[in-house]
Amino acid sequence: MKDIYLFLCFSSLTAILSCSSLPVKPNPIYKGCNLSFRLIELYSGSQKNNYLYAPDPKIKVNHSRYEDLSDVSEEWIRAKQNGKYGFINTEDKLVFAYDLEFVGDYSNGFAVYRDGASFRDPKAYLDKKGNLLGNLSFDEAYSFYNGYALVQNDDNYGIIDTKGKFILPTKYDFLTNFHNGWAVFKREEHQGLVNTNGIEKKFVHDLYDIKSYFYEGYLTFTHYKKMGLMDSNFKILIPPKYDYLGQVKEGLIRFQLNHKWGFLDETGKIVIEPKFDDVYDFSEGYATIKIKEKYGKINKRGDYFIEPNFDYIGSFKNGIAIAEENKKRGFITLEAEWLVPPIFESVSEIKDGIFSYKLNNLWGFVNLRGCIHK
Template sequence: MKLIPIFSSFLSLTAILTCTSLPRKQNPVYKGCDMNFRLIQSQSDYQTKSFLYTTDPRIKVYQSKYEDLSDVSEEWIRAKQNGKYGFINLDNELVFAYDLVFVGDYSNGYAVYRDGKSFRDPKVYLDKKAKFLGDLVFDEAYTFRNGTALVQIDEKYGIIDTKGKFVLPTQYDYLTNFYEGWAVFKREEHQGLVNTKGIEKKFVHPIYDINTFYYEGHLPFNHYKKVGLMDNNFKILIPPKYDYLGQFKEGLIRFKLNDKWGFLDETGKVIVEPKYDTVYDFSEGYATVQINDKYGKINKRGEYLIEPKLDYVGSFKNGIAIAEENKKKGFITLEAEWLVPPIFESVNEIKEGIFTYKLNELWGFVNLRGCIQK
C-alpha cells in the first residue's frame, strides 16, 4: 500500500509506538492478514497528523478524512461530510450524495431516513436507488431485521415487511420486533406474545407485567421494581427478586442486585457472584466486567482472563475485541494480547472484513478482504 502524499515541508517522520499493560502478539495475524499496523506521524506548518500504514499489500487502507463513518452494511458505509450524510462503497467511492440530514445503515435493502433535524420529525424507508418504501410515513421507524421492522404511528406500534405491508397493524401500546416468530406486546388490558400471523398468546396475571423482550424461549417480567424470568408458556423459571435481568447468552444471564452485577444459570443458580459495578453478556466464552471505572474479562467460572485495568473492552467476535487504554483503542485477542495496539482515537469492530477508525479527529477505514482466509 502506498502512503498518501506528505507535504515536502514536513519536519519529522516517525512511527508512533505505544506502551501498554498487555503484551503485544508476536505474530499479529488475523485470518491470514498481517495486522502489523503502524502510525506514521508527519509535522508540517506547525500541525502534526498521523497516517495509518501497513506493509501487507493485500490490505487497503483509506486514510481518515470523514466527519463520521459507520460500520459496513450491505457493502456500503454511511459517511458524513459538511454536516450531511451520504454513502461510500468499499473502494472509497461516493455512491450516494451528501445531502441527507439523517439516515441509518442499510439493512434488508432499506435505511431509515429523516429529512428534518429533530428526532421527532417523520421517518420513511429509503432504498439504495433513493426511492421510498411506498408512501409510508411513520412517527418512528426502526431498522429492518430478518425482513420485518417495528414502526410507530400516533403512539401505536406495528410491524411491516420489506414490501411495505403490515404484518401487524399499528394497534399496540408496546411491541418488539419478532424473534423466533414471536414478539412481546401490550394492547389495552392485554399483554403477552404475538406471532407473525397476528395470533396472540395472552398472559393474564394480576400483578406481573411484561414490557421487555423475548429471546431464545425466555421472557423477563416485572413485579413492581423487581424482575424475574418466564419461558414462552409463561412458566416462572426465576422468581422476581432481581433489579435487572438480561438475556441468556452462552447459557448464562447477567443480573443486578443491590447495585452489583453477576451471572445466573438457567435454574437461577448464582454462577458468578454479584461483585461487579457492571457486566456484559458472555461472548466466545468471556464476559466484560467493570470495577471502579476499569474493565476486564472473566470466564464462566469467574476467573480473570484480564483483570480490570483497561479503560474499556468490548465483546469478543471471531476471537478479537476492541479495547482501550490511555485514551486510545486497538484490538485484543483471546490470549489477552494486543493484535493491534491502542493507536486509534476510536475504532469499530471488524465486520465483514472491514473496520472503520478515527485519527486526527476524522474517520477512515481498512479493507482486509484481500487477505482474509475463509
C-alpha cells in the first residue's frame, strides 16, 4: 500500500511539472537544505488527503491542521481553531489559548485584539502574558511600528508608544504613523507633517490635499482627483496629473493614467509606459505586472523577465517570490525557475526561516531554521 501512495505522489508532481511555464530548479537547495518536497496521498475510506513530506531531515514539516495560520512574528504564529484565535510557537506548541475573537500579529511586544464578535467592538493591545497595555481601548487600533501605534477614538486619530503614553493626542482628522520621524496629519483646516515631539510643519494650500505616508522623504498629494509628488519642504516634484501615484521604491514610482499602469522616476520622467492593467512596486530589481488577469515580471527597462502567464506572482524577498499556476502555489527564484513547484493550495512568504502552507483546506507550516543556522 505504501508503494501505491508514493506512486500517486510521484505521478501528481510529474503532471504539475510537465505543464509548468517555468523550469524546475534542479536539486533545489535553499540555505543548505534540499527543498524537494513531495505530496503523499493517503485515503481514509473515500476521503483523500495530501500530506507534505520533506526528504531532508533538517526540514521540519508541521502538518496542516489549523483553520488559519499567520506568518511568524516575534517567534509566535497566530493560529485559528474552532473559530477562535490563539498562538503557537515555532515548535508547534500552544502558547496562548484559543479564546480570542480576533487578534493581529505581535509587533513590538503587542498584538491588536478585539474581545467581541463584531468588528465595531473596542480594540486594545495585548502583551504575550495576556495583559492589556495601560488598560486602554479604542474604536480602532493599528499595529505597532518602530515603537509607535496609530489609534482612533470618535473619528479622531492619535499615536501611542509601547508604554501606553500618548505621543500625539487623538485630535487629528487624519494621521499616519511615523516614517522617517514624521507623520502626515490633517486637523481642521491645517495639514502637513508632525514629529514625535508634536511639532507641526504646516502646508498651506487651498487646493492640494496630502493623504499619504511620509516615505523616503516624499509625499503624494491630490488635486481634483489627480495625484502628484512633493518633498519634505512641500516643493512640487511631480505635478498632479496622474490617477494614482505610489511611493518611491528602488528609484521608481508606479502610476496609473487612463486606466493603465506604468512607472516614473523621481523627476517625473516616464520610464515604463502605462500599458499594464496593474503593477506592484519594484522589489529586488523586478516588478509584478498584470495583463488580462495574468501576472508576470518586468525589469527596470520594462522588459519581460517572466511572461504574464501566471494566476499570481508576489514580490521578490530574499530572492524568492510566491507564484500561482493552475490554482496551486509554490516559490520561484531570481533565475526564473521553480524553487518549490506549485503544489500548495496557498502558501505564505518565507519569513524568519518559516512559511505557512495550505493543504486539504487546512494550514500547517514548515520550519527551515535547521537549514539557515547550519
